[in-house]
Amino acid sequence: MSGLELNNVVKRFGDVTVVQQMDLTIHEGEFVVLLGESGCGKSTTLRMIAGLEEASEGKIFIAGRDVTNMAPMERDIAMVFQNYALYPHMDVAENMSFALRLLGRPKAEIAEKVGTAAKILSIEHLLNRKPKELSGGQRQRVAIGRAIVREPKVFLFDEPLSNLDAKLRGHMRAELAILHERLGKTTVYVTHDQIEAMTLASRIVIFDKGRIQQIGTPSEVFTRPASIFVAGFIGTPTMNFFKARYTQEHGVGLLRGEGFAWPAPDWLIGQSPRPDQALTLGIRPQAFRPSTSTGTNERPLLKLQVDVVEYLGTESQVVGHMNTPGGQRVAAMLSGNAQASLHQNIHLDFDPQDMHVFETDSGRSLRT
Numbered sequence: 458m459s460g461l462e463l464n465n466v467v468k469r470f471g472d473v474t475v476v477q478q479m480d481l482t483i484h485e486g487e488f489v490v491l492l493g494e495s496g497c498g499k500s501t502t503l504r505m506i507a508g509l510e511e512a513s514e515g516k517i518f519i520a521g522r523d524v525t526n527m528a529p530m531e532r533d534i535a536m537v538f539q540n541y542a543l544y545p546h547m548d549v550a551e552n553m554s555f556a557l558r559l560l561g562r563p564k565a566e567i568a569e570k571v572g573t574a575a576k577i578l579s580i581e582h583l584l585n586r587k588p589k590e591l592s593g594g595q596r597q598r599v600a601i602g603r604a605i606v607r608e609p610k611v612f613l614f615d616e617p618l619s620n621l622d623a624k625l626r627g628h629m630r631a632e633l634a635i636l637h638e639r640l641g642k643t644t645v646y647v648t649h650d651q652i653e654a655m656t657l658a659s660r661i662v663i664f665d666k667g668r669i670q671q672i673g674t675p676s677e678v679f680t681r682p683a684s685i686f687v688a689g690f691i692g693t694p695t696m697n698f699f700k701a702r703y704t705q706e707h708g709v710g711l712l713r714g715e716g717f718a719w720p721a722p723d724w725l726i727g728q729s730p731r732p733d734q735a736l737t738l739g740i741r742p743q744a745f746r747p748s749t750s751t752g753t754n755e756r757p758l759l760k761l762q763v764d765v766v767e768y769l770g771t772e773s774q775v776v777g778h779m780n781t782p783g784g785q786r787v788a789a790m791l792s793g794n795a796q797a798s799l800h801q802n803i804h805l806d807f808d809p810q811d812m813h814v815f816e817t818d819s820g821r822s823l824r825t
Contacts, residue, residue, distance in 0.1 A: 459482050459483065459484055459485065459518070459520075459521070460483050460484060460485040460486065460487060460519070460520060460610065460611060460643030461481075461482075461483040461506065461517075461518070461519055461520075461611055461643055461645065462481070462482050462483070462516075462517070462518040463479050463480060463481040463482075463502070463505075463506070463515065463516075463517055464480060464515055464516045464517075464518070465478055465479070465480060465514060465515040465516070466478075466479040466480075466481075466502075466505065466512050466514065466515035466516070466517065467479070467512065467513045467514035467515055468498070468501050468502075468505060468510065468512060468513050468667075469513040474667060475498045475501050475667050476498045476501055476502055476505070476667045477498075477666075477667045477668050478668075479502065479515070479668075479669060480669075481662065481669065481672070483643060483645065484643075485520070485643055486641045486642065486643055487643060487644070487659045487660065488637050488644045488646065488657060488658055488659045489644070489645050489646070489658060489659060489660050489661075489662060490646045490647075490648060490653070490654040490657060490658035490660075490661050490662065491503065491645065491646070491647045491648075491662050491664060492648060492649070492651060492654040492661050492662065492663050492664065492690075493649065493663060493664030493665060493690075494649060494665070494690075495649060497664040497665055497666060497667065498664055498666070498667040498668075499647045499662075499664045500615055500616070500647050502647075502664075503536075503613055503615055503645060503647045504615075505517065506519075506534065506611070506613060506645060507529055507532070507534055507536050507613050508524070508527060508528055508529035508531075508532050508534075509529060509536075512525060519532055519533060519534065519610055519611055520533070520610045520611075532611075533609050533610040533611070534609050534610065534611045534612070534613055535556075535603070535604035535605075535607045535609040535611075535612055535613070536604065536612075536613040536614075536615065537597075537600050537601055537603075537604050537612070537613070537614045537615070537617050538600065538615050538617070539615055539616040539617060539619055539620060540620070541588070541596045541597060541599070541600045541620075542600065543588040543596060543599060543600060543603075544588075545587065545588050545589060546587075547587070547588075548584065548585050548586060548587055549575075549580065549583050549584045549585070549586055549587075549588075549591075549599050549602075550571055550575075550584040550585065552588070552599055552603055553571045553574060553575070553584075553599060553602045553603045553606055554567045554570075554571050554606065555603065556603070556606070556607050557570065557606060557607070567606075570606040570608075571584070571602075571606055573605075573606075574602040574605040574606045575602060577602075577605065577636065577639065578598045578599075578601060578602050578605075578632075578636075579598075580595065580598050580599065580602060583595060583599070593620055593621050593622075593625065594621060594625045594628070594629060597617060597618070597620075597621065597629060598632075600617070601617075601633075601636070605640070609642070610642070610643065611642070611643045611644070611645065612642050612643070612644040612645070613644075613645050613646075614633075614644065614645070614646040614647065615647050616647055616648055616649070617629075617633075617646075618630065618648075618650075618653065619648075619650070626653075630652075630653060630656055630657060633657060634656070634657055637657075646658070651690070651691055651692075651693070652693075654675070655675040655679070655691075656675075658674075658675055659674070660672060660673060660674055661673060661674070661675060661678050663678060663686075663687050663690065663691070665686050665690075670683065670684055670686055670687050671683040671684065671687045678691050679691055679692060681822070681824060682739075682813065682822060683821070683822050684815065684820045684821055684822060685698070685737055685739070685815045685820040686820060688739045688813055688815070688822075689739075692741055692742075694742045694774060694788045694790065695788075696739045696740065696741050696742075696813070697739065697740045697741070697742065697787050697788060698737050698738065698739055699714050699717070699737070699738040699739075699740070699785070700714050700715070700735070700736075700737060700738075700817065701713060701714035701717075701719075701736050701737070701738050702714070702732065702733065702734065702735065702736060703721060703725070703730040703731070703732055703734065703736060704718075704732055705732070706718075710725070710726040712725075712736065712738055712812075712814075714738070715779075715781045715782065715783055715785070716779050716780065716781035716785075717757070717759065717779075719738075719757035719809065719812070720757055720809050721809065722809045722810045722812050722814070723809075723810065724810070724824060725814050725823060725824075728823065730823070734816070735816075735817035735818060736814055736815065736816065736817060736823075737814070737815045737816075737817045737820075738812055738813070738814055738815075739812070739813035739814070739815065740807060740811065740812055740813070741811070742774070742788045742789050742790040743790045744807045744808070744811040744812075745759070745789035745790070745791065745805040745806070745807050746791070746805065746806055746807065747791060747803065747804070747805060748804045748805060748806040749804065757806060757807060757809060758804055758805070758806050759779070759787065759804070759805045759806070759807075760779065760780060760802060760803075760804055761775075761777035761778070761779060761787055761789070761802070761803050761804075761805060762777050762778055762779075762780060762800060762801070762802050763775060763776075763777040763797050763798065763799055763800060763801045763802075763803060764776050764777050764778060764786075764799070764800075765777075765799075766797050766798070766799065768794055771792070771793065772790050772791060772792055772793065773790075773791050773792075773793065773794060773797070774788065774789070774790055774791075775788070775789045775790075775791055775797050775803070776788045776789075777789075777803070787805075789805055
């Protein structure tokens, strides 16, 4: 059974279309992250699910029920906002119980649900405090607790960790993952932070300019990006891109570009690519390894003059440029202390099968 469905949903503000013809099915109990840059339409999508924005076209279903024209309170959802949205004059218990009191629930039921949620979130000792007496992390727990007590069909999170410092964000990510495992509720989570998406999501929905670019597990969107946009958006440091064309030389399939001629991966040769087709090659920084080789037909080689070395403990990020007219920048993540110094020339190799190949014009991945 689906927990949430969006069928042909469109959102316009005047003449501007911010969400375009969206179809999305989220399974019951799934944790789905809507990921994209600011202004891509992900928060607007969340607000349409919540009933805070009206869909210009299409239908929205929650647990099989058409909620498209229902008020937020009728949709059986609970939303956690970026700014917590706590009432400053109420203590924690009053904030958490507010929606239940509006619904006229019995006091005993309210007390039980608030107590259970507080225990789950380890905030029992904070129930009599006002929001101004709480840290950012504690306020976020209260906002989540207010959502839990309603026992909704769907939880909605809108950038809930963006106001927290890096250390607390990491801690709260783990807490949210544990909470979802415990409650098993359908969850839709909006963020621009790919680390949050990769660590929390059952599936990630990647947005760009109001359109879904790819839906997949964290592993799928990282290892098989559907487009240049997805490939460049997912992964830190970002993927390296190279312009190239496919050629056959002495019976060997090559990808030739400015300053390189690399063996084409087997999967690409099997597709019989056109020699005149403009291609964009993508290589993740993590795919490179230091090499003392001069290169062979089987192993590609990249010569790099080092511009920056960042030693990170277990790995080093090396950024340099190729000795070509364009001086293309390349980033490589190398294990341990890379022993690379500024202005040094180093050689890197990689497995051709780790290469991503895209049509330059359409941006579409050629790897099926």
